[in-house]
Amino acid sequence: MSSYCMATYRLFDEKADFHKKAQGIAVGLTVGSWTDLPEAKKKHMEKHLGKVVSVDVHEPPGGERFADIQIAYPDANFSRDIPALLVTVFGKLSMDGKIKLLDLHFSESFLEGFAGAKFGVRGVRQLLGVHDRPLLMSIFKSVIGHDLPELREQFLLQALGGVDLIKDDEILFENPLTPIEKRVEIGMQAAREAERQTGQKLLYAVNLSGPAGHLSEQAKKAIAAGANALLFNVLAYGFDTLRELSSDPEINVPIAAHPALAGAFYPSPYHGIAASVLLGKLMRLAGADLVLFPSPYGSVVMPKEENLAILQALSATNAADYIFGGNAENTADSLRLASSFPVPSAGIHPGLVPLIIRDFGLDVVVNAGGGVHGHPMGASAGGWAFRQAIDAVVQGASLQEQAGRHPELQAAVQAWGIKQA
Amino acid sequence: MSSYCMATYRLFDEKADFHKKAQGIAVGLTVGSWTDLPEAKKKHMEKHLGKVVSVDVHEPPGGERFADIQIAYPDANFSRDIPALLVTVFGKLSMDGKIKLLDLHFSESFLEGFAGAKFGVRGVRQLLGVHDRPLLMSIFKSVIGHDLPELREQFLLQALGGVDLIKDDEILFENPLTPIEKRVEIGMQAAREAERQTGQKLLYAVNLSGPAGHLSEQAKKAIAAGANALLFNVLAYGFDTLRELSSDPEINVPIAAHPALAGAFYPSPYHGIAASVLLGKLMRLAGADLVLFPSPYGSVVMPKEENLAILQALSATNAADYIFGGNAENTADSLRLASSFPVPSAGIHPGLVPLIIRDFGLDVVVNAGGGVHGHPMGASAGGWAFRQAIDAVVQGASLQEQAGRHPELQAAVQAWGIKQA
Incomplete structure (x- = not known):
């Protein structure tokens, strides 16, 4: 039995025969030509032929005509890696008119090529010993041009605010002032210093950067210096x-995937790759333990339905969400891939915590930069304001009530307000 | 003296203060905040601060309001590699509304980190011993599911047609039927066999694929088996x-860059990365000897002005086209980077050769799949029809005249017509 991976596309066209177009894709991106083949050859080539799974034509009155098309591609045609799959299903096709890649489903056999995240939601929670509430991450604010003592000070202030994770700025690359192994050293020192006060563990995701071929070596250098997490563009x-980094047994720390450049792919309705594929399924498949993406609340926005589609892709436990084909029993199975932590980012302040938890549930990382560092009472208070907001929502209390008990949250609420869930 | 790389963006917004927005980008993507800094700190941070170079606001009557904005980013902020530059100038920013990256100019210092193509136009011509006409490339037609003898036969037919280059289909990945070193072996055998008849050299660009960390090893295996060119997605x-492949001294063959997935980036006016950056400057910088892209003539189309912008990016010899800043004398210098061969692709037949040469000049690769294999007299005749068309245009003869002398071209012209330049 052949097995297939399936791509879902949205095509816009005023008058195309979408069924014919779908057939053209199924043949053109697999065996090249079909009707011209001699019968004997057809028998042999059948297992390499793409199949049209569905063609769903929409002609909204007053709107643009489009079709959602699903094509199944035989596994026999590509190696079990994401570049081969993407080049097959959206290599040439990406350049062929108004077409967007909306979704991917994988064959069981293709999925077997992927170990997924080493830690995922459960593993990250275990490392931190935190199981019953959303995690809190803070982002370095100003890092470029600052030296190690300055970074250490900023790190310590954040760590003293009770955050669970601190991430590097994604635009902090290898540089002589604060090289990765030195950053790790001062960061982990500061983390231990803070832990003596807070009693709390902390992961510091340092930014991997530089030549592609040296990333693995750089990761191991950082880990040898004490790094307990990585950030990766x-x-x-x-x-x-x-995938190579996440599946390397020596890189035994969680990896946070940054969405830098994602806006070159997902925002257009007519072109590119949907956010739920780009920042959802493919990140999870490739082994991201945490995935950052623009929240629907803040300054850099993504529509909420796209956020929720990412969440669904990162956390789905039903195999049918990922697997195409197989028998009905199998697709009711649970997915072997670890769930990745969703990290909706940008413009987050404590008053948004009720909304974040309503939309994402408890398995979410609340991630803030300005919302921590810009707190009227300083960065540590900024962290605590978030922790207080998280505790309130988890305990079913209102932020107003909680703010009455905690000056940090009170100040945050005064500065940024509360958005009711 | 600080040196800077410069990014040019197009932003659409109905009412934004584009000057303020530009300032926000220049500060936000570099030092993070500026007005709040103490004066002493400003002095130190000045060298890390981004600068607004220009803001050009357009308010076309009846059209959408937009601005072209140029921001200079200090080299001090990023390592000398394309990922760091892209993450700096279009990482977070790509997700911030309707914004497209239109152009990049590099500092001299940044450019020094790049060797560019090992061969380029001149080197590829030297390998082939062809200096006075456009090159001809043909593309394997059906490859998936075909075995080595079938590929050899198809290869030989193409090679006997006088083509200069043959490229793998970009969707042919490592597979048990035709593994790369076996493909190379039978391809190069067929090339030698054809050379005995045609007296002509031929480059076979085999497709590198599979795990990222094994590409270099795979390239070297292919070269050891006799590969004299590579194709790369x-x-x-x-x-x-x-860049790593092209700068590896052991990978001493030309690399043809395939544009698979490029349509996820360039077609939207509102989002993504312009084709001239994606398939032009960055490909040349990273060391592509040949760059394929959708022609403006054929089935998979790209507007002609974008094609010409790619051509300009691949062939510019004036340093000012690539370098930002420096003194006026330097920017009049010629660019050290080798030119890359433009390969406008898709829908190409012999009747388009006059147009191709008018638009691209003689330093172009005429690249055809269907236009070779679909020739009424077979693939070899298909190749010769192109060569005859090329010769006619180079000698200033008309295709009609030339077709009267050559049955292969005659048949091609009857099948597909002539587009007058």
């Missing part, structure tokens, strides 16, 4: 590089 | 992987 290097 | 792996 996945889209600048390709998904397979993330 | 650059965007599936990232520009830095191309």
